[in-house]
Amino acid sequence: MSAAAVTARRWAPPLVGFGSVLVILAVVEVLIRIGAINHYIVPLPSEVATSLVRVIFEEDILHRFLITAWECLAAGALLTVFGVAAGIAFHQARLLRLACENWVAAMASAPLVLAYPLFLVLFGRSALTIIMMSFLVGLPPVILKTIEGLSATRRVLINVGRSFKLTPAQQFWKILFPSALPTIFVGIRLGLMFALINVVAVEFLINFGGLGQLINDLAERYDLPGVYAAICFVVLISVVFFVLTERTERWLRSAA
Amino acid sequence: MAEIGRLARAPQAWPWRTSVTLLRAAIVLAALLSWQMLAVSGLLYRDVVPPLPEVGVALVTLLSKRDFYWNLWFTIDEIAIGLVLGGVAGLVAGLVIGSSQFIAKAFEPYLYYLGPTPKIIFFPVMIMWFGAGAGSKIAMGAASCFFPIALSVAAGMRQIDVVLIKVGLSFRANPWQMATKIYLPAMRQPVINGLRLGLGVALIGTLLAETKISNRGLGFVVIDAYNAFNMPRLYAILIVLFVLAIGANALITRLGGLDEIKQK
Numbered sequence: 001m002s003a004a005a006v007t008a009r010r011w012a013p014p015l016v017g018f019g020s021v022l023v024i025l026a027v028v029e030v031l032i033r034i035g036a037i038n039h040y041i042v043p044l045p046s047e048v049a050t051s052l053v054r055v056i057f058e059e060d061i062l063h064r065f066l067i068t069a070w071e072c073l074a075a076g077a078l079l080t081v082f083g084v085a086a087g088i089a090f091h092q093a094r095l096l097r098l099a100c101e102n103w104v105a106a107m108a109s110a111p112l113v114l115a116y117p118l119f120l121v122l123f124g125r126s127a128l129t130i131i132m133m134s135f136l137v138g139l140p141p142v143i144l145k146t147i148e149g150l151s152a153t154r155r156v157l158i159n160v161g162r163s164f165k166l167t168p169a170q171q172f173w174k175i176l177f178p179s180a181l182p183t184i185f186v187g188i189r190l191g192l193m194f195a196l197i198n199v200v201a202v203e204f205l206i207n208f209g210g211l212g213q214l215i216n217d218l219a220e221r222y223d224l225p226g227v228y229a230a231i232c233f234v235v236l237i238s239v240v241f242f243v244l245t246e247r248t249e250r251w252l253r254s255a256a
Numbered sequence: 257m258a259e260i261g262r263l264a265r266a267p268q269a270w271p272w273r274t275s276v277t278l279l280r281a282a283i284v285l286a287a288l289l290s291w292q293m294l295a296v297s298g299l300l301y302r303d304v305v306p307p308l309p310e311v312g313v314a315l316v317t318l319l320s321k322r323d324f325y326w327n328l329w330f331t332i333d334e335i336a337i338g339l340v341l342g343g344v345a346g347l348v349a350g351l352v353i354g355s356s357q358f359i360a361k362a363f364e365p366y367l368y369y370l371g372p373t374p375k376i377i378f379f380p381v382m383i384m385w386f387g388a389g390a391g392s393k394i395a396m397g398a399a400s401c402f403f404p405i406a407l408s409v410a411a412g413m414r415q416i417d418v419v420l421i422k423v424g425l426s427f428r429a430n431p432w433q434m435a436t437k438i439y440l441p442a443m444r445q446p447v448i449n450g451l452r453l454g455l456g457v458a459l460i461g462t463l464l465a466e467t468k469i470s471n472r473g474l475g476f477v478v479i480d481a482y483n484a485f486n487m488p489r490l491y492a493i494l495i496v497l498f499v500l501a502i503g504a505n506a507l508i509t510r511l512g513g514l515d516e517i518k519q520k
Contacts (some may be wrong), residue, residue: 013361020362099279109505110498111460114475117467117482118490121304193372200374205468212377219380220486231377238373 041217045223051225052232059214059226061233068199068210068237071127074213075134075195080188083139087146087184101147108140113198116205134198138191140229149180182253195239211237303487314488315495324477331473334390335462338397339455346402346454347447350409364410371403376458376464381468393465393473400461401454408450412443448512452505459501 029239031037032044037231043051044083086173090097090104123129153176161175203212218226288308294300295307305313318324349367353360378399382392414441424438440447466475474497481490 013304013358014365016358017362017366021366095275095279098276099283106502106506109456110501111456111463112498113460114463114467114478114497115494118494120482121485121487121490197372197374201376201464204374204377204379205464212374215377215380222383227380231381234377235370235373239369242372243370 016085028146034158039102040224043228045195048228048232051223051229055214055218055226055229055233059218059230061211061214064210064214065237066210067127068212071130071134071199071203072192072196072207073198074127074131075138076188076192078135079130079138079142079191079195082135083142083191084146084184086139087187088144088150090147091142091150095145101144104140104143108144109148112137113201116202116252118254120206125206127209129206130199130202130209133202134195137198138193141190142184142187146180146184149183149187152183153179182249184253185249189249192245193242200234200238295481303485306488306491310488311491311495314486314492318489318492318496327472327474327477330390331462331466331475334393334456334466334473335397335458337451338394338458338462339401339451341394342398342401342458343405343451343454345398346405346450347409349402350450351405351413353406354410354413360410364407367403367406367410373463375400376468378464379468382465388469393462393470396461396465401458403458404453405447405450408446408453409443412446412450413439415446416442444512448508452508452512453506455504456501459504463497 028037028042029045030041032039050067053189090101113133115136116129119129119133123132157175157179158171166174198210199209203209204216205212207213211230215227215230215234218230285464291305292308295305353364360436375396379392379396382395382399386392420438421434422443424434431439463473463475463478466473467479470476474493475492478490478497481487481493
């Protein structure tokens with residue numbers, strides 16, 4: 001196969017994918033212009049694109065982005081510290097793990113974010129509500145993945161530690177924890193994703209804070225192209241965040 | 257992500273069993289006791305942590321009123337329709353993506369990266385498209401569950417053992433037989449797991465939308481209790497919601513035989 005053919009094979013699928021998105025947008029643009037789709041329900045894609053620039057400059061989006069990022073970071077720090085600590089505790093105390101691991105798994109399947117009105121009462125309409133809510137929602141995956149990582153340490157490694165007569169503390173810090181680190185990071189990544197989703201969601205719902213509130217604001221002002229543009233911006237941010245954490249995870253796995 | 261939230265039965269050896277049960281009982285008891293002490297201590301504002309009997313009374317009142325079941329039915333209806341719409345669309349999208357490498361490379365990244373974005377921000381758009389009534393909530397549920405189901409089905413298609421497909425082909429199975437005898441049974445686990453994840457996010461999408469704008473459904477009951485600052489009722493409805501969601505999740509896991517497959 002020639003070099004050109006290899007390049008073509010590699011780039012054809014993403015080009016077709018991206019091309020299809022452009023074609024769909026163009027079709028929507030045409031349908032709106034000829035009046036088949038109501039202009040007051042779906043704004044012109046071209047209008048949304050120009051609104052994106054407007055929203056970025058006029059709505060102080062950098063400031064809002066920083067608020068959201070800060071809330072995510074705070075929730076992320078909390079769930080890393082408490083989630084990993086709880087996971088280690090569960091792993092070390094077998095009885096506790098047998099008693100509670102299923103509870104944590106059940107917690108992961110409960111719609112915890114529905115408790116946001118309760119958090120509003122407890123912490124007020126403030127950043128603390130958003131942070132605590134996102135922390136709670138992101139917690140179960142971190143705990144479960146920490147337990148999973150620690151329990152999956154290879155028997156050989158543990159035996160090596162034993163043959164070196166490592167103390168329990170050394171055994172933990174030199175053998176168990178490093179071997180579990182990639183899996184723990186998977187948990188933290190999941191927790192951070194849940195945290196980001198919930199930070200934006202709660203901001204939107206309680207109309208407070210950063211990017212989530214911006215969407216609510218624009219919707220209440222009936223600035224339709226603005227709403228679409230802001231949604232695109234938030235989707236873009238979460239995709240970038242997702243890709244970054246995924247790269248870090250892959251890098252950690254290859255380093256381990 | 258698939259493993260998170262799956263209820264696995266912990267392996268229990270006999271000597272642990274009684275002490276595990278004892279520890280569980282002790283934890284629950286300690287939690288309830290500290291709750292009650294916090295409630296009567298007066299450290300927090302009144303009603304933020306209401307005494308247990310009040311929450312109990314609120315729970316009984318909530319469950320004995322007919323309008324709770326009316327709202328519950330309304331929400332179940334929305335979630336079910338959303339799950340069917342999003343599920344069928346996800347199944348079709350997953351089958352198409354899973355059947356061809358080219359299509360997967362072209363379109364799967366969009367699903368993969370759009371999946372973990374916060375869906376609730378699309379709610380203002382859904383209201384514009386489908387109205388402030390049940391339509392926008394159903395759309396939220398459908399949009400939420402579409403992604404995990406499509407991705408699970410696509411991944412499920414790819415993990416089918418080639419030997420199974422060859423067996424089907426060598427028996428000259430027609431496409432319908434191939435689908436029902438080979439593909440679907442071989443994909444049972446990822447499809448059911450996708451459904452389980454889909455139900456979880458559809459539930460959240462629908463209920464959150466109900467707390468934002470609605471006049472019925474369980475999400476409305478939650479926000480109504482908040483607006484009336486009826487804390488016992490708020491706790492009661494949240495307890496009921498969590499129990500229902502965890503129960504539905506466990507039911508799908510059990511019916512789909514996910515724990516049996518996992519143990520093999």
